[in-house]
Amino acid sequence: MKTFVLGGGCFWCLDAIYRKTKGVADVASGYTGGHTRHPDYESVSAGMTGHAEVVAVTFDETVIPEEVILDLFFISHDPTTLNRQGYDVGTQYRSSMFYADAEQEKAFRDAIERAQKLWADPIVTEVTRLPEFHRAEEYHQDFYAKHPEQGYCQVIINPKLAKARKYYSSWLSA
Template sequence: MTSNEKNEVAVLGGGCFWCLEAVYLEMRGILHVESGYTGGQQPDPTYEQVCAGSTGHAEVVRLEFDPALVSYRDLLEVFFTIHDPTTLNRQGNDVGTQYRSVIYYQSPEQEAVARKVIAEMANVWDGPIITQLQPPQTYYKAEDYHQDYFRQHPEQGYCAFVVAPKVAKFRKTYAERLK
């Protein structure tokens, strides 16, 4: 797939970026997935600084996608399937504001779609949806060793016990959306 002017960008935070990245890399219509940080105050944060929770950044994935092949709504439906949008600043054992559930919309159209999907998710989840909806923020690409992490380290403990089950759930639930 190639990049063109009709492609769109989505920025999503739902816990550790390795989990989201691994799933979206398998989804049809996704042209590029990049792990990074956004939503904080400190310029050029490092992974260690973000993990310490002092920069205000969230771990996010930045997705470039072809809306002719996959809709923003589809991306959000998958997002709400592969993380828990009812836990404040937590995904499993990952705790802190850097692991918050957040959607950084990139346009008024994305904001409207996100609001609608969040409202619909209130009927799916048992607890209230705490996912934040934020305008675009300065985005920083994470260090190179975080990119494509799951594919490079599938046997690493976190990948085997946390990331792999999310990928398996995606494959089972959304088989038709695979490449």
């Protein structure tokens, strides 16, 4: 099993996509990359901590290649916008990849190179060493499945899921 820590805007979006991805054993929404020792949702979303909203995606690389996990990341958000995803604005929503070792750093940089061919503007995804990962509050875990009728899920997450299914249908469950 491998775990990648990735930030692509609100963690609910990536959480929803990766939970439907074959070979993914676990997804945890959380915070990392900031200066506050014990971040919480209110302080992170207010932009006071320096942390990004991220997901820790644990997957079985004998079932799903790491390249698919990373390529899904790059079609699930806009990696060319600095510190924003749609209406979510601030460093907490930055496109970011946090590596645990040199092998992951290389995989992340290779994924950026692959993804750049899909985007006209330069990719601004931050690639940095993983500091401490802070698991988000329980109500953020698997948010989409718990609240599919919620407006954010309908307007923001559903189109991202549809796009992921369009390009990676063989890797996603219904």
